[in-house]
Amino acid sequence: MNTYTTNYWSLYLDFIEDFKEVIYRGYRLSYLVHFPSIIRPHGSLWKEIAQPDFTKRLTSRVTNRNQIQQLFSNYLDTIKVPFLSRKAPVAILDDPLIRIPMTIITKYFNRTHLITIKTYKYPQDKATKNQIYLQDYRTNTMQAKVKIQKQIDTILKRFSSHYVYQDLSVRHMLKHKIAFVINQIDMAEQLIKKISLSTIIISSPNHFGRVMAFVAAKKGFLPFVCNTAFLVMNLDSYQSLLLLMQSMVNLKKIGM
Template structure:
């Protein structure tokens, strides 16, 4: 662990211990209040954590990530009951912007046995709950939801937009329907928190008004979520919960409250583990990961044995499907020269824009190329498309259709690089320093460089030297052996896992 990591995890553990006495319905609330959502956007705190002397402010001194994970293992275990029989009921899929299950893959699930769950209001042809379930809410009896009304083309909107329409005939419910007024309870718990905050009036973190406001608001939303989740699981018979990430307080509460009723949870991996900050602590009964790399990484960082399985992700199942986008039309629409190789560059807004500019300049001097830029999260053409005449926007083409029509991909350390390799495209990574860096792409060796000129030269060598191409292809295949299994569809593996936990 470097200085930043030691200070970061130690500060997080301090927060847990300092506020663990704030309890609602038997749950210690700081475990659900996602401290990173306050810390990570705060540049001043993030810079301070990189200094050795910051440890003088801390009571805890975490030596390894495993030490921190074990604290959460104990928390989850303390709220987990073991059933003599597997729970019966519906498989709940929580929809949010990170789940990204394609509708075509969702159709593979047992639609009568599956509930889609939103945390926001449902719009369009809204799914409604049957009178039987409404009555059950009043009388607190658990019932299957077989008689609820289902609809086609239900579009779910969350606090964060869900990025697809469901074409399935599945029941869709919202946790918002289970909300109620618990204002008095919230006031009592916030009052307890204020007393603690007053006690810490000279604390390096807790004394700031911004932190005080953040904590009190988090206590409120977490309590509301616990209450709604308990009502949902009390009134609907559930056998398993599937979520996208347990760093969302909504998903974390779903997983832990489910565990308290003996209901297992599955957490899908929503992106590569480029930084540990987005993946620790691990919470769910089983984390469904991309490959051997993640399985070993979680276990080495304290995940309980048997709690990590290589499943992949259903959205990657689409990669093997042949693109319907014709290359000639693709080239014409984007304004590409059909006589040149085409390289896609994945960028994230203005991040590292000068490095990308230098890389494009180096490439352009050495070899004639078409360059297309996939700009995330914006859909607007990237500013560099206006600087270079041979650099174009990918416009509204789907990522996998772009892969089918380019000859190589260059990316920062993102999931795009893995997806391109699964698409059998040569991939080059512009390395960068990130907090909690896991060096995910390190085994690509010479295909990953921090220096833009060196990276550009690797791209040029790949296209101009057969020996470099052969070596690059071998590196990619070796990487994929650890990073992603492609011999079986992910959705098939996920269904097997769900059935094993519930049947």
């Protein structure tokens, strides 16, 4: 790892630790929020983070990315429950990074046992048996968000001179993204509660995919397959991915 990546991941580890007490429905939100979006507006951070003396601003020291992975794995182990086998449809969390060709989906999935979860809904959109919208599972989280915003303010007071946290744009984005994640958790839990599913395919462990993965792990779902982790570049790669999924559920055709 070079100086830039070492400092970035160390800063991320500091953030997770500094805000670990911010919890909603049993989830530590510092693990789920999209960290790059929070710090992106900081004017000078991206230049200074590449400097060796930036380590003086840090508490943590990451020398290998596996440290971050292990941190997440250890935390996930504290909330996940044993896998509960379900004879139910497979769901695909539809976002721009999902690039599984329709020909491959048709070959490996029974369309009557496949549900697409849309992450955005236009006014004219209507849910169907095989296509649902996250927004349809939203509830009122205002009270929880107000409580957590106050908690964040209290934590920020502890870091009044922190190089990153004292930046007003970073503070604004932190509160905005935390509120966003609270909504995501709420919608994911409501969806999983109301719709019977066997597993969910996500594209990336960023943004909503990460929230969905943590929520599902807590509810005893089959482990997720993140197709970007396989560097899926061609049809053979997609076939290998889906064959792996078939072996995981031990079914001739996924969802049947």
